Amino acid sequence: MTWLHHTFQEYPELAIFLTLAAGFWIGGLKVGKFSLGSVTGVLLMGVLVGQMDIQISANVKSVFFLLFLFAVGYSVGPQFFQGLKKDGLPQVLFAALMCVVCLVAPWLLAVAAGYNVGQAAGLLSGSQTISATMGVASDTINQLSVSSAQKQSWINAMPVCYAVTYIFGTAGSAWLLSSVAPMMLGGLDKVRAETKELEKTLGAGDPTQDPGMRSAFIPVTFRAYLVSEQSIAANKSVKDLEASFIQKGHRLFVERVRKADKSIIDPSQDYVIQPGDEIVINGRREYVLSEEDGFGKEIVDDELLNFPVENVNVYVINKEVIGKTVRELRNMDYMHGVPVQNLRRAGISLPVYSETKLERGDQIELVGYKNDMDRAAKKIGYAEIPTDRTDMIFVGLGIVLGGIVGAMSIHAGGVPLSLSTSGGTLIAGLIFGWLRSRHPAFGNIPEPALWVMNNVGLNTFIAVVGITAGPSFVEGFKQVGWGLFLVGIAATTLPLLAGIIMGRYIFKFHPALTLGCTAGARTTTAALAAIQETVQSKLPALGYTITYAVGNTLLIIWGVVLVLLMT
Known part of the structure; x- marks a missing residue:
C-alpha cells in the first residue's frame, strides 16, 4: 500500500x-x-x-473545464439566440426571472446561515445542480485581493457544500416537478387532460395512445399488403390514394408494387392499383396503423420489402422552411416519399406533432430513397455528412478568443471585474454554436466528441477539485454540519415553486409548458423525464429547449455574481 x-x-x-x-x-x-x-x-x-x-497542477482542471464550457455553449447557442426573437421572448424572460430566484435564494440563505464565499458557491452549485458554477466561482475567487491561503480555504469549501446539497437538488427537483407542481397547477388529472387537448391541436395523432409506446417502435415503417376488392386502395391511382390520406391529416406513400405478373415496380403517381396487387406503404407508424384495416391482408415478403433507404439528419437552414409547421413541411411536393422520423432541438428530442413549428438549427431525421432524400435536403437546408472528425480549428479558435475576452478586466472601486477565461469561453461557445447552426458546413463536433468534451471535461475538472480538496473535506464537513442539507432543500425548493407560480399566474403558460419551462430554466433533465412520465406526454419538451439554453448560461455565470455579492 x-x-x-x-x-x-x-x-x-x-x-x-x-x-x-x-x-x-x-x-x-x-x-x-x-x-x-x-x-x-x-x-x-x-x-x-x-x-x-x-x-495536481491547477492547469489540468482549467484545460478540461474550458473544453466543457465551450461544449455547453456550442450545444445551446442556437436556441439561446433563437429565444431572443419575438416568439421565444416570453420563455427567455421566464427563464431569466427564475434564474434570478435561483441566485437570490441561495445567496440570502447563505448570508442568514453565516456561510463564507466558498460555502455559498457550493450551496448554489449543488442546490441548483449546476456543477460548472464551482469552476467559475473559483476563477473569480482567485482574482480577489485576499491571501492565497484564504482563497484556497474558500475553494476547498465548495465541493463539501456541493456534495451535501446536490442529492436533494437532483432527486428533490424531479419529485417536486413531477408530484407537487401538478397539484399547484390544478391537479394531475387536470394537467393530463389539458395536455391531451393541446396535443390534439398540435396534431399529435390518436390522443388515446400511450405516448410512451411510440418510443418502443421505429417511428417510420414500411409495410406490405395484398390489395383485395374491398381495399381502400383498389382501383385508385397512387395520387388519389395518397391524397385521401392527406385529407385525414396523414401522409402515407405507396413505395413499391408487385403486379399480377409478379413484376415489381416503383409506381408513378398515375398508376392505378388493381385488386391482387401487393403494395408497400411508407409512413409514420401511427398513421400506417390507423389505416391498415382498410388496405387488406398484411404480408411478409422479403423480396418486396428488401430495398435500400437512407436515414439522413438535415439542419433546418432555408428561410422558406423556418417557421413552417411539420404539417406544412410534409405537404411540400419535395417531401413526397420522405416521412419525418425524428426532430431534435438543442440535443433534445421533440415530439413530431403536426403543428410543431420548425426553427433554424433544428435537426430533422428523414427516411426514404436516396434521390428523394437529396431533393428534400436541398430544400430544407443542409444534410449532415456523417463523420467522426472534430473541427479542432473551430474549437481551438473559439476557446482562445473567448478566453482572451474573458481575461480582460475593469476595476470598480479597486475590485477587478471580468468574465474570467471560463465565462468568456462559455460565451464564445454560444456564439460559435449559433454560427454553426447558420453555416453547418464548418465547425462540426460529432455527438460522441461532444459527449467527451461535456462529460470527460467536466468530470476531470471535478476529479481534480475532489482530489485537491480531499485533505480538508472532513474538516469542512464538520464546519457546515447536516444543517446545510436543510438549507439546500430550501435553496432547491424556492426557485422551483417560484417558477410554477410565475408560469401559471404571470406568464399564463399551458400547464405542460410551465412544467417544461421550469425544468429547463433549472437545467434538470432528470426532472423533464419524470414530468413526461407523470403527465403521459412528451409535450413538456416544447418548453424545455429555450429555457434550458438561458438557464445553462446564466446559472454558470452566477458563480461570478455570487462571489461578488458575498465579498
Whole structure:
C-alpha cells in the first residue's frame, strides 16, 4: 500500500483516471430510480483518493473545464439566440426571472446561515445542480485581493457544500416537478387532460395512445399488403390514394408494387392499383396503423420489402422552411416519399406533432430513397455528412478568443471585474454554436466528441477539485454540519415553486409548458423525464429547449455574481 501511495503521488494522472473510473461506477449505481450521477460520484471518489495528499497542477482542471464550457455553449447557442426573437421572448424572460430566484435564494440563505464565499458557491452549485458554477466561482475567487491561503480555504469549501446539497437538488427537483407542481397547477388529472387537448391541436395523432409506446417502435415503417376488392386502395391511382390520406391529416406513400405478373415496380403517381396487387406503404407508424384495416391482408415478403433507404439528419437552414409547421413541411411536393422520423432541438428530442413549428438549427431525421432524400435536403437546408472528425480549428479558435475576452478586466472601486477565461469561453461557445447552426458546413463536433468534451471535461475538472480538496473535506464537513442539507432543500425548493407560480399566474403558460419551462430554466433533465412520465406526454419538451439554453448560461455565470455579492 505504501508503494501504491507513492506511485499515485508521483504520477497524479493515474489518480485522476482512478477517480474517473470509480466515480462513474459509483454514480451509475441505482437505488430505486435514484442514482448519484457521474459528477457526484467522481467528486466523492476524488475526495477519497485525495486523502493520499496528491498534488495536481491547477492547469489540468482549467484545460478540461474550458473544453466543457465551450461544449455547453456550442450545444445551446442556437436556441439561446433563437429565444431572443419575438416568439421565444416570453420563455427567455421566464427563464431569466427564475434564474434570478435561483441566485437570490441561495445567496440570502447563505448570508442568514453565516456561510463564507466558498460555502455559498457550493450551496448554489449543488442546490441548483449546476456543477460548472464551482469552476467559475473559483476563477473569480482567485482574482480577489485576499491571501492565497484564504482563497484556497474558500475553494476547498465548495465541493463539501456541493456534495451535501446536490442529492436533494437532483432527486428533490424531479419529485417536486413531477408530484407537487401538478397539484399547484390544478391537479394531475387536470394537467393530463389539458395536455391531451393541446396535443390534439398540435396534431399529435390518436390522443388515446400511450405516448410512451411510440418510443418502443421505429417511428417510420414500411409495410406490405395484398390489395383485395374491398381495399381502400383498389382501383385508385397512387395520387388519389395518397391524397385521401392527406385529407385525414396523414401522409402515407405507396413505395413499391408487385403486379399480377409478379413484376415489381416503383409506381408513378398515375398508376392505378388493381385488386391482387401487393403494395408497400411508407409512413409514420401511427398513421400506417390507423389505416391498415382498410388496405387488406398484411404480408411478409422479403423480396418486396428488401430495398435500400437512407436515414439522413438535415439542419433546418432555408428561410422558406423556418417557421413552417411539420404539417406544412410534409405537404411540400419535395417531401413526397420522405416521412419525418425524428426532430431534435438543442440535443433534445421533440415530439413530431403536426403543428410543431420548425426553427433554424433544428435537426430533422428523414427516411426514404436516396434521390428523394437529396431533393428534400436541398430544400430544407443542409444534410449532415456523417463523420467522426472534430473541427479542432473551430474549437481551438473559439476557446482562445473567448478566453482572451474573458481575461480582460475593469476595476470598480479597486475590485477587478471580468468574465474570467471560463465565462468568456462559455460565451464564445454560444456564439460559435449559433454560427454553426447558420453555416453547418464548418465547425462540426460529432455527438460522441461532444459527449467527451461535456462529460470527460467536466468530470476531470471535478476529479481534480475532489482530489485537491480531499485533505480538508472532513474538516469542512464538520464546519457546515447536516444543517446545510436543510438549507439546500430550501435553496432547491424556492426557485422551483417560484417558477410554477410565475408560469401559471404571470406568464399564463399551458400547464405542460410551465412544467417544461421550469425544468429547463433549472437545467434538470432528470426532472423533464419524470414530468413526461407523470403527465403521459412528451409535450413538456416544447418548453424545455429555450429555457434550458438561458438557464445553462446564466446559472454558470452566477458563480461570478455570487462571489461578488458575498465579498
